[in-house]
Amino acid sequence: MTAPLLPFATCCALIAAGVTLLLERSLVRVLAGVITLGNGVNLLIVTASGEAGGPPFVGTAAMADPLPQAMVLTAIVITLGVTAFLLALVHRSWQLTGSDEVQDDTEDRRVRLRARRGELTDAVRHRRDAYRRLVLEQRAELAHLEAERAERERLEEADLERRIDRVHTELDRWTRGLLDEGLTEEELHARLEEAGLRADTASMDNVMRIEELREEHERRRGEQAARERELRRKLRARQREARRQMRAAIREELERQALAQDPELKGED
Amino acid sequence: MAAHITEGLVCVPVLLPLLAAGVKLAIGGRLRRLQSLISLGTLTVSLVVSVLLLVAVDRGGPLVTELGGWPSPIGICLVADRLSTLVLVVSSAVTLCVMAYSVANAYDEQEHDAPMAIFHPGFLVMVAGVADAFLSGDLFNLFVAYELLLSGSYVLLTFGGTESRIRAGATYTLMALVSSMVFLIALAITYAATGTLSMAQLAVRFATLPEQVKLLVELMLLLVFAIKAAIFPMSAWLPDSYPTAPAPATAVFAGLLTKVGVYSIIRLEALLFPGGPVATLLMWVALGTMLTGVLGAVAQTDLKRMLSFTLLSHIGYMVFGVALSTVAGMAGAVFYVLHHITVQTGLFLVTGLIERRTGTTSVTRLGGLMRTAPLIAVLFFVPAMNLSGIPPMSGFLGKLMLVQAGLAAGGPLPAALVAAGLVTSLLTLYAVAKTWGKAFWRVPREIRAGRVVESEEYTGEEPTVTTTALPLTMSAPVVALVALGLSFTVLAGPLSALAQRAAGELMAREPYITAVLGSRR
Numbered sequence: 001m002t003a004p005l006l007p008f009a010t011c012c013a014l015i016a017a018g019v020t021l022l023l024e025r026s027l028v029r030v031l032a033g034v035i036t037l038g039n040g041v042n043l044l045i046v047t048a049s050g051e052a053g054g055p056p057f058v059g060t061a062a063m064a065d066p067l068p069q070a071m072v073l074t075a076i077v078i079t080l081g082v083t084a085f086l087l088a089l090v091h092r093s094w095q096l097t098g099s100d101e102v103q104d105d106t107e108d109r110r111v112r113l114r115a116r117r118g119e120l121t122d123a124v125r126h127r128r129d130a131y132r133r134l135v136l137e138q139r140a141e142l143a144h145l146e147a148e149r150a151e152r153e154r155l156e157e158a159d160l161e162r163r164i165d166r167v168h169t170e171l172d173r174w175t176r177g178l179l180d181e182g183l184t185e186e187e188l189h190a191r192l193e194e195a196g197l198r199a200d201t202a203s204m205d206n207v208m209r210i211e212e213l214r215e216e217h218e219r220r221r222g223e224q225a226a227r228e229r230e231l232r233r234k235l236r237a238r239q240r241e242a243r244r245q246m247r248a249a250i251r252e253e254l255e256r257q258a259l260a261q262d263p264e265l266k267g268e269d
Numbered sequence: 270m271a272a273h274i275t276e277g278l279v280c281v282p283v284l285l286p287l288l289a290a291g292v293k294l295a296i297g298g299r300l301r302r303l304q305s306l307i308s309l310g311t312l313t314v315s316l317v318v319s320v321l322l323l324v325a326v327d328r329g330g331p332l333v334t335e336l337g338g339w340p341s342p343i344g345i346c347l348v349a350d351r352l353s354t355l356v357l358v359v360s361s362a363v364t365l366c367v368m369a370y371s372v373a374n375a376y377d378e379q380e381h382d383a384p385m386a387i388f389h390p391g392f393l394v395m396v397a398g399v400a401d402a403f404l405s406g407d408l409f410n411l412f413v414a415y416e417l418l419l420s421g422s423y424v425l426l427t428f429g430g431t432e433s434r435i436r437a438g439a440t441y442t443l444m445a446l447v448s449s450m451v452f453l454i455a456l457a458i459t460y461a462a463t464g465t466l467s468m469a470q471l472a473v474r475f476a477t478l479p480e481q482v483k484l485l486v487e488l489m490l491l492l493v494f495a496i497k498a499a500i501f502p503m504s505a506w507l508p509d510s511y512p513t514a515p516a517p518a519t520a521v522f523a524g525l526l527t528k529v530g531v532y533s534i535i536r537l538e539a540l541l542f543p544g545g546p547v548a549t550l551l552m553w554v555a556l557g558t559m560l561t562g563v564l565g566a567v568a569q570t571d572l573k574r575m576l577s578f579t580l581l582s583h584i585g586y587m588v589f590g591v592a593l594s595t596v597a598g599m600a601g602a603v604f605y606v607l608h609h610i611t612v613q614t615g616l617f618l619v620t621g622l623i624e625r626r627t628g629t630t631s632v633t634r635l636g637g638l639m640r641t642a643p644l645i646a647v648l649f650f651v652p653a654m655n656l657s658g659i660p661p662m663s664g665f666l667g668k669l670m671l672v673q674a675g676l677a678a679g680g681p682l683p684a685a686l687v688a689a690g691l692v693t694s695l696l697t698l699y700a701v702a703k704t705w706g707k708a709f710w711r712v713p714r715e716i717r718a719g720r721v722v723e724s725e726e727y728t729g730e731e732p733t734v735t736t737t738a739l740p741l742t743m744s745a746p747v748v749a750l751v752a753l754g755l756s757f758t759v760l761a762g763p764l765s766a767l768a769q770r771a772a773g774e775l776m777a778r779e780p781y782i783t784a785v786l787g788s789r790r
Contacts, residue, residue: 015454022447027439034446041453048461067343068460071409075453078416082446085423089439096432102443103436 007047014040027090027100034086038079042072120253124246131242138235142228149224153217160213275325279334279347281318282357282400285311290393297386305372308389312368312396316361323354327767331774331784333406341406341785342467348406350781351771352603356532357403359607362753363524363614364396370618370746371517374625387424395421395521402529406785408459408466411533412452415497419445422526425518426510433513441510448496455489462486469785472540472778487542491551494537498530500588501558504581508565511580512573516621519573523580524614528606531587535602538591539775551592552682559585559686559693566700572620572630572708575700579656580613582693589686590671593678599772601670604765608655608663611754615652618747619645623708625743635708644744646709651751653705657698663757668694670765 014036021033049068056066090100097103178188289311293304326332331350335341349357371388398418405411423445427438460466462482463474475483492503499507507527511519538547562582569575587609590602622645623638624630639646655662668690675687757764774780 022443030443034443037450041450041457044454045457045460048457050461067466071456071460071466074409074413078413078449081420082416082423082442085420086442086446089427089435089442092427092430093435093439096430096435102439 004047007043011040011044011047014043025101027086027093027102030102031083031086031090035079035083038075038083042075042079045072045075117253120250124250127242127246131239135235135239138231142231145224145228149221153221156213156217160210164210275322276332276334278318278322278325279332279349279404280336282315282361283347283397283404285315285318286393286397286400290390290397293386293390293393301386304386304389308368308393309365309372311393312361312365315396315400316358316365319354319358319361322349323351323358326351326354327770330780333784341787342465342470345410346406346467346785347401347404348469348781348785349404350784351767351774352532352535353403355603355767355771356528356606356610357400359610360399360403360525360528363610363750364392364399364521366746366750366753367517367521367524367614367618368392369749370520370621370743371515373743373746374517374621388428391421391424391428392518392521393421394418395425397421399525399529403532406468408456408468408471412449412456415452415529416449418526418529419449422518422522426514426522428515428518437510437513440506444496444506444510448493451489451496452493455486455493458482458489459486467785468536468540469782472782473786475541483542484546487537487545487547490537490541491534491547494530494533495554496530498527498534498584498588499581500530500554500584501561501581504558504562507581508574508577511577512571516617516624520614520617520621523577523617524610527580527584528587528610531584531591531602531606534588535591535599535775538594539599540778540781543776543778544594548592548594549682551588552686555585555588555592556686556689557585558582558588559689563693563696563700567696567703569700570632572623572632572635572704573617575632575704576613576616576620579697579700582697583609583613583656585693586668586671586690589690590674593674593683594776595674595678596769596772596776597670597674597677599775600765600768601667601674603768603771604663604670605667607764607768608667608754608757611750611757612652612655612664615747615750615754616649616656618750619649619652622648622744622747632704632707636711637709639709648744648747648751649709650705652754653701655754657701658694659698661758663754663761666758666761666765670768 018033018035018037018040021029021036024030024033045068050065053062053064054060056063056069094100175188175192178191183191289307293307296304322332326349331348333341333349334347336345336347339345371392395418398414398416398421401414401417402411405414423438423442426441427434456466459471462478463471465471465474475486496503511522514522538545538551559582562578562580562585566575566578566582569578583605586605587602590598590600590605592598593601620630623635623642626642626645627635627638629635638649655664658664658668671690672687675683675690
């Protein structure tokens with residue numbers, strides 16, 4: 001038996017169109033798909049059941065096979081009934097939800113929720129890690145600053161000592177030179193007082209410079225400490241803020257999940 | 270004359286419920302008492318007739334009724350052999366219990382503003398479809414039987430038209446429709462290749478067909494029945510749609526509809542395609558069904574969903590028995606089908622009682638049922654232990670038969686399946702015990718109030734318990750069903766012998782073919 005090409009091709013086209021429509025989300029399209037698919041399959045039964053012939057009355061010569069026709073009639077009736085039921089279903093769905101879209105599977109929804117929960121946990125972990133890294137970096141920076149300052153102080157103090165030393169040695173040389181010239185202690189003292197009055201400006205300058213340096217040093221140290229305190233305070237505030245945001249995000253997500261989980265409990269009566 | 274009468278009886282389990290459904294639709298919403306009487310009477314008569322048929326068939330071989338007087342390869346015939354009548358008896362008993370349960374619990378009266386009472390007609394049409402599927406001797410009639418039972422189930426599943434039921438109903442209906450379309454295509458190919466759809470004649474003619482055509486038809490039919498029986502990987506629709514239906518509908522779907530698919534696979538593999546290359550595929554599929562189902566069950570916190578997943582996983586056992594394609598394997602599968610119909614239906618009915626009593630089936634909200642509702646607790650405990658295969662109950666015996674058959678078959682794959690079956694059984698026990706511990710043993714709020722020390726386990730959600738007890742009439746049908754399940758243990762000897770005989774008849778094929786075709790082959 002050779003299969004008649006045209007009806008067979010029609011079957012294929014109808015079935016393909018039906019399957020495509022079945023994959024749609026809208027129930028009305030799905031319904032159209034069911035009807036198309038049903039027609040294609042019914043045509044396939046007729047096509048596959050043999051060649052056309054006379055009407056199947058007893059005694060007719062070369063009559064068509066009556067069995068497939070009976071089957072197709074049955075199949076058509078059944079498709080009709082199911083189509084009517086589906087129409088009612090579509091209408092009810094539209095009444096209840098205002099759309100005719102096929103809703104998501106409960107299990108799918110749960111799986112998606114769980115995936116989102118996982119994503120959220122990952123995000124929180126990332127954020128926490130980033131924040132920890134930040135804290136570490138800032139601590140390292142602070143430590144670096146402190147070390148730098150200590151180094152600078154050390155250098156300045158050394159410089160100061162050096163200068164004081166120089167002044168002392170100069171003074172020593174001078175007094176020794178005067179003593180060598182044969183001056184008595186009294187004369188030297190008088191001279192020294194005189195020189196002190198004379199070199200007042202220079203020596204006082206030196207002393208004041210030292211004092212100033214000391215003061216500035218102290219002030220700078222205080223500033224540095226204040227800046228450090230400020231930095232630490234900011235860091236703590238930032239930590240608190242990050243923690244607060246993290247908690248808020250988690251709470252929000254939990255609420256959303258509770259909301260999403262609620263509809264599937266609703267209506268399971 | 271007597272033989273004529275018994276042959277005539279074969280069509281009673283199909284025709285009587287259909288007639289009753291018609292009468293009920295004519296009566297409409299009036300005369301509720303009469304409605305219940307008609308339903309219960311119809312199902313009782315069906316049960317009696319099925320038992321008579323089983324006895325007659327077991328003694329005298331398969332009975333055939335040619336409908337409309339058309340001779341059998343052309344006309345439609347109903348065939349009652351040991352397998353079909355055995356399954357029919359159990360299914361009739363179960364449907365009778367479920368109907369009594371829904372009448373007692375007034376599930377049929379929930380729709381006061383509906384234009385007519387549709388619960389009873391829908392139920393009866395479905396029962397007729399199930400009986401037709403068991404008795405059908407013709408592939409096209411099998412298709413019609415499926416459509417009958419499915420249209421009944423569409424009505425029951427979307428009963429009341431709430432949002433969740435409409436959603437589940439859409440999925441369920443479309444899934445069923447697609448499988449029906451594949452079924453029709455398979456029928457067209459079969460008819461084109463062999464010129465007949467009578468199963469007996471197909472059994473003869475398939476032997477002469479080229480291997481590829483045979484394999485194509487077999488795989489297509491197998492796909493159809495696998496969707497109907499919710500076999501992995503075509504099982505995702507089941508746990509989504511079943512739990513939303515009203516409790517008696519879920520119970521009868523879980524107990525019967527999937528088993529109709531399994532029954533069809535048994536017929537297909539034993540009668541039409543004996544010893545085909547598909548057996549290995551079926552074994553893998555059984556393995557997947559068992560494990561995925563039970564893992565799903567472990568993860569669930571809702572009683573109905575948990576039970577739906579155990580239903581899935583235990584279908585794997587039956588497929589395993591079929592895939593062995595030995596008499597012992599088939600007998601195990603048949604026994605397991607009978608056991609599982611009663612147990613699974615019973616569990617879902619008890620869940621319905623729990624829902625009536627407490628208003629929820631969520632395990633996280635239940636608690637203390639052991640003290641507040643001891644009868645429900647016992648009614649849940651017995652079939653639950655039966656399901657997980659605690660000796661000496663029928664679940665254990667069924668699994669034992671399958672394990673023995675699997676070990677006797679030898680080879681690595683059957684051995685792996687036996688191992689998977691034992692693991693599944695253990696995990697079922699775990700899932701059920703977890704549920705039991707939470708819903709039944711956990712101390713509820715009222716009782717806990719007087720306690721000084723609160724232990725760790727009470728810190729979760731508060732379990733809620735209502736205080737009104739259910740009347741005994743509501744539980745009576747469940748008691749009957751649980752007793753039926755237990756009777757399989759008491760009658761295990763004769764029953765497994767009968768299953769063996771049914772499997773022997775099935776694998777021999779000759780009695781069936783001769784009974785249908787007679788001298789016309």
